Amino acid sequence: MKRRRRAQIAFFFAFNPNLVGFLRGSIFTGITKGVCIPVLNCYSCPAAIFACPVGAMQTVAGSAAQLSRSVLGVLLFVGALVGRAPCGWACPFGLMQDLLAGLQKHKLRLRRSWEKLRYAVLAFTVVGAFYMVDSQTGVSIAPFCRYICPQGTLQAGIPLMAANGSLRHLIGGLFWWKVGLLTAVLLAAVFIKRPFCRFICPLGALLGPTNWISRRQVYVDCSACVDCSNCREVCPMDIDIRRNPRDFQCIRCGDCSEACPEAAISQGIPPDGDG
Amino acid sequence: MQRSRLSMIIAAFGLMLLVWAGADGELYRILATATRVCLQCLGVG
Numbered sequence: 490m491k492r493r494r495r496a497q498i499a500f501f502f503a504f505n506p507n508l509v510g511f512l513r514g515s516i517f518t519g520i521t522k523g524v525c526i527p528v529l530n531c532y533s534c535p536a537a538i539f540a541c542p543v544g545a546m547q548t549v550a551g552s553a554a555q556l557s558r559s560v561l562g563v564l565l566f567v568g569a570l571v572g573r574a575p576c577g578w579a580c581p582f583g584l585m586q587d588l589l590a591g592l593q594k595h596k597l598r599l600r601r602s603w604e605k606l607r608y609a610v611l612a613f614t615v616v617g618a619f620y621m622v623d624s625q626t627g628v629s630i631a632p633f634c635r636y637i638c639p640q641g642t643l644q645a646g647i648p649l650m651a652a653n654g655s656l657r658h659l660i661g662g663l664f665w666w667k668v669g670l671l672t673a674v675l676l677a678a679v680f681i682k683r684p685f686c687r688f689i690c691p692l693g694a695l696l697g698p699t700n701w702i703s704r705r706q707v708y709v710d711c712s713a714c715v716d717c718s719n720c721r722e723v724c725p726m727d728i729d730i731r732r733n734p735r736d737f738q739c740i741r742c743g744d745c746s747e748a749c750p751e752a753a754i755s756q757g758i759p760p761d762g763d764g
Numbered sequence: 765m766q767r768s769r770l771s772m773i774i775a776a777f778g779l780m781l782l783v784w785a786g787a788d789g790e791l792y793r794i795l796a797t798a799t800r801v802c803l804q805c806l807g808v809g
Contacts, residue, residue, distance in 0.1 A: 516801055523795030532798040533805040540798040544805065548797040549790060559785035559794065565778030569771045634804040641805035649806060656801070659808035667807035704771040759768060 493578060493742055497587070500579035504528070505644075510535025514652030516645075525560050527567045528580040529692050531638070533645035535652070543614065543692055544634055544641075550618035551629020564692075568699025572706075576686060576693055577725070577740030582640045583686060587725060589678040597681050598727060604687050604738065610637065611691040633691060635663070639671040682727040687738060697737030704758055707734040707741065713753035720745035720754060730754060 504526060507517040517538050525542040532540045542560045549557035567575060576583055590596070610633070617632035634641050646667060650657055677684040686693050709731050721729045723744045728736050730745050746754040785791055 518799040520795065522798040523791040531805050533802040540794050545794045548794060552793060557790065558781040559790050562778045562781030562785060566775050569775035569778060631804040634802060642807055646806040661808060664807040702767060702771050702774060704768055
């Protein structure tokens with residue numbers, strides 16, 4: 490098993506160790522739930538012991554009418570050091586898509602211009618959190634969690650509905666919409682490389698620009714490149730790293746450097762410090 | 765400015781935001797939400 494896959498599985502269990510919650514149909518309520526992690530990991534998952542930054546951002550926007558400093562802090566801190574590496578090495582939904590991608594070798598290649606959709610989803614998430622407020626409670630309805638998040642449906646919605654009978658009577662059209670969306674994303678992940686990360690994820694849209702300034706960088710030695718395109722073929726985000734090593738979609742997974750026969754691609758911290 | 769120095773400044777700024785959020789009680793606001801079953805996440809709220 491590849492080192493990255495081992496890391497993804499280890500991070501999954503590090504973020505979701507409360508497995509007994511699946512049997513009880515209840516969620517973890519310890520103090521670590523106040524801490525955000527820089528990956529999409531639903532805090533309503535029975536096993537989760539940390540907070541999801543997208544959910545937390547919407548909560549703070551709705552209740553305090555401000556951008557969450559803890560979410561921005563975590564994303565800036567981690568992003569400035571390693572860029573989008575959490576997407577490639579630690580995100581549970583990224584792991585799910587990577588596993589599904591292994592079922593089908595030949596992938597559909599979509600135009601990169603469609604990837605801008607994730608910025609529209611980010612805008613909907615942030616602006617909606619401020620303005621889409623429940624008229625009875627005065628609290629944000631968390632539009633991304635409510636209408637889109639397939640990770641919430643997979644990690645929280647389906648397991649809790651299965652284990653907790655008192656919640657089951659609440660199932661309505663919205664639940665089935667989200668189950669349909671989850672099914673569509675998971676099916677798409679078999680035929681398209683990481684479709685959720687590339688086209689939808691608001692967290693990836695936020696972390697992406699940190700690739701430009703992050704301490705850890707990808708380097709491509711163009712003089713050693715033999716144009717075999719192995720790097721493009723193995724890239725889980727379907728980018729051509731030779732064109733732009735700081736591409737906002739690069740998740741720093743290192744698959745390209747492993748696939749390069751000439752060792753023309755590397756990752757690391759610049760020794761001279763000028764990145 | 766050297767890019768690596770900029771990255772360390774931004775990382776320090778991120779850490780400062782985290783400390784500020786902790787001192788200001790924002791983490792408790794997140795804790796209060798994250799320890800309740802989120803009906804939005806479940807798709808029933």
